[in-house]
Amino acid sequence: MKPLTVCAPLRVEASALRRGLRAARIPDAEVRVVRTGYGPARAAAWAAQETKDSPGPGMLAVGGVGGALSADLSIGDVVVASRVSDGSVTIECPSAPLLAGELRRAGLRVKTGPVATVDRLIRQGEHAKLAATGAIAVDMESAPLLAAAAGGPAVVVRAISDTPDHPIVSPRTVSGGITALRSLRQAAPALARWAAAVGPRQVLLASPRSFCAGVERAIEIVELALEQYGAPVYVRKQIVHNATVVADLERAGAIFVDELSEVPDGANVVFSAHGVSPEVRAEAARRNLATVDATCPLVAKVHAEARRFASDGYLVALIGHAGHEEVEGTLGEAPAAMALVESVADVGALRPADSGKVAYLMQTTLAADEASSIVDAIADRFPAATGPGSDDICYATTNRQRAVRAIAAESDLVLVAGSANSSNSLRLVETAERAGTKAYLVDGPEDIQLGWLAGVSTVGIAAGASAPPAIVGQIVAALGGLGEVQTKDVVVATESVQFGLPKELRQRPAN
């Protein structure tokens, strides 16, 4: 692959980019900044000459200032183009989320979206018409310049120098130009990191991945509650631990609260997939709240086991992580008869009234190998200890851990789609790392640091049970913007588990 060429239409833009690269000590041989000239005709001429001089795909970046079309952009913000169009030619830039994330981590305010290339300065009043095409920013060169990439990886970075409220008067009087050029300078080193991440890759997809039956059911419950009762529907805690799922449901009218005290009397409230303690149910009943329970049936099974062991006079050791909602809910079933065990060391602190009556249960999303060492320690200290009838670690957790182990063995890097508060996603990261492969948790492609990808030819992708499948698609698409990607599904199990809906939502209202 040829070194990165950064096209800067104006001299001041080229100079800002060079200064930014120099400040980051990036050698000229790694990144070539070229002044390509103002306007679409000069851009097209440069691209034609470049393609003639250096045929074949190359990696290309366009860096310069641009005009905002979207009202939420301010002078100095940076737009990374998801696609560029001049009305006749449209060029996709799939790696935009990767670069956008990198620029955000560099301290810039960044928005990703379509950029329109026009052939003259737009006048006041023309912004709305262009914005109606979906474009969030406008420039005069990107579309013709990207022709020189000849299908190779390409990105466009435009620092906002003018907005509909502060329009540009002429190219020489760039209002907000200094602020925009400062942003451009700050953005330049990320272009070099983007170039270092470019390359063809194999992507191994862990399967099963993403939503489990309990998560699908919980999301459907909120959607149906919104449909049946109308917005707002309150949800105690995050319905599942995923930022995208929560944001989507919030847009649909769900209001997430931490405690029932935040829910108005008489309102509809959904209990999350992680379950609640009897105390929370009692409070809801006292307050006359209309509740729908989205507790996963496999979590409810652990609650039932806790009640059974406690009523039979056992001390119940719950193996799990302190503070997790599922653990709090299960402990709440029999607080006086239960003890949380987070590690082998905690087993020594168990003080049963009768050492022959010790039982253990588990959080459903634990790593199997981590839990088994604690079970061994319990069995060593209390040989008569008894466990659940069937495994508490659920099928979805087990399958996803097996799948991530399978891809980790073949990958240089593993990316796990999931949110930071998702226990089962965090366990996938740990499982991959225990298999000897560097692994990172990402909520989406913007969380992927370009430095992780440099020199990496095989990327494994797994997804926690609460991560939407679309996120995996977005990550694969973004990697595809860095070079050719070949995907392979690594299937360790197939899943067909389905759970029924709570009775309150089984009967849909007649239309």
Ligand code: SF4
């Ligand atoms: S991860 Fe397991 S316990 Fe949790 S919601 Fe999914 S199926 Fe239920």
